[in-house]
Amino acid sequence: MTRCLLIVLDSLGVGAAPDAADYGDEGADTLGHIIARTGLRLPALHSLGLGRILGEEGGEEGGAAPLASYGRMRERSPGKDSTTGHWEIAGAVLEEPFAVFEHFPAGLMEAIEEETGLRFLGNHPASGTAIIEGLGEEHMRTGRPILYTSADSVLQIAAHEEVIGVERLYAVCAAARRHADAWRIGRVIARPFTGRPGSFTRTERRHDFSMRPPRTVLDAISEAGIAVRAVGKIADLFAGQGITETHPTGSNAQGMQATEELWRRNEAGLVFTNLVDFDTLYGHRRDVAGYAVALAEFDAWLAGLLPRCRPEDLVIITADHGNDPTYRGTDHTREEVPLLVLHGGRAGPLGTRDGFADIAASLAVAFGLPPWPRGRPFL
Known part of the structure; x- marks a missing residue:
């Protein structure tokens, strides 16, 4: 059976979305501004195609071609928060935004x-x-x-x-x-x-x-008898719905350790991980240097994980929104997010996807489920 790893780098946007001005976020670019300020190098992510996502044609280490498929995603749902982003990744596209208050009534x-x-x-x-x-x-x-x-x-x-x-x-x-x-x-x-x-x-x-989400692809996967193992705040974001096993964590380090252990001992199912420190410790606190260090730590960990991935495995790395630590204020930013897909030895451009739900549609394909009604699969 299929073994899939889906990692959300919480808040790692890669540039303002076309509608960013509607949110007051024109010019935001979480990863781009971190790299510009710190000179950060991420060799493992670049080997998969991150440089191409950032417009650095031929920017992989040593000039090698990317090892994975690569692209960007634009959120269709209104909003720029973790719940909205993760629900859309799982195939639930909001038509109406969640309510925001200056003061609760x-x-x-x-x-x-x-x-x-x-x-x-x-x-x-x-x-x-x-x-x-x-x-x-x-x-x-x-x-x-x-x-x-x-x-x-x-x-x-x-x-x-x-x-x-x-x-x-x-x-x-x-x-x-x-x-x-x-x-x-x-x-x-x-x-x-x-x-x-x-x-x-x-x-x-x-x-x-x-809030309890509408039906997502996680429900479809778990109802098919396939394990959905949640790491970090994933189970919280979905109110436990569609989750068969949860592994809460208190830090990126704990999240990476739990993910690695699950990946090593499980032969089938979905491991769905959120690494939240990027957002809570560095994005909201506008800590550019701290964000860069955390990304370097993830990249080093990823370099050790990639050799443990088999050709038939599906590995997806993405984000849920932006949180540019160089931007004004302390809030999330409306940005496009990266999409890196390692599967079957395929590599090449995936373009800019019209919605995060393309991940849900692709998970349905990977697990042999009926087509998901939202999104366009990239597998």
Whole structure:
């Protein structure tokens, strides 16, 4: 049976999408600007065809032809967040964007507060680290959790682990998730932190509570009796739907280790991995150097994994949106994303794909399923 690895490099955009101006993101280019600022070299990714994606004809190491098929993808769904991007990768294209709020409406707040018995601090857009530093001391004094949002469709709740335990925070977020559905909010995110005023630190026990997605190709794969193994925040983004086995992680390093172990011991099925540090630690924090180091670490890991891939395997490397660390603000950027496909010794251009759902359509082909109704397969 087919063995497939799908890796999402969270936020690794490769240039502004044609509609980027509609989102205020004209000129954004996550990877291009990182390379320009740091001189970053990614030999493993370039060997697969990354240079061609970036317009560097003949830019592979040693001038060799790419080892994989390569192209770009433009998102069809409105939005630029992880839930939207991953759902479309899995074949669910949104016609209506998730709701975004400057301040969450009174009706929603009252419902959450009534169920949880808590009142909240904040309720405005903010950087997660900044709002914790600003309100963390008051939170510790009053016991009131910190609630905030961003330019994405997210409702985030932060709490100190010594004030509100992690399991209690998860329960509060689960309650918020139930009420957020009516307001079409994509994700509720638990953001536990530790430390003291002036030195608060968010922990690795973040947990995402997503809306349940419409039917995706993950459902079709798992219903066919084929394993769908989720690494990182994948299971959270799909609310567990279509997932047969989940491996949550707290870092890129843990995600790469879990992926490698699954890839080594499994003979069939899909391993679906998200590496989130690119986005949360470096993109949102506008840390160009840190983003470059993390990419170099992934590239070195990939160089060790590629020899373990058999010709009949299907390996897809892509992203879900952009988050240009050189851009203004701290939010995601509307960008095209890379597409690298290693399968059957085939190599060559895949062009610019009209939608992320081409991946879902291709997974359906790879696993011998009926054609997926959205997307155009590239296999």
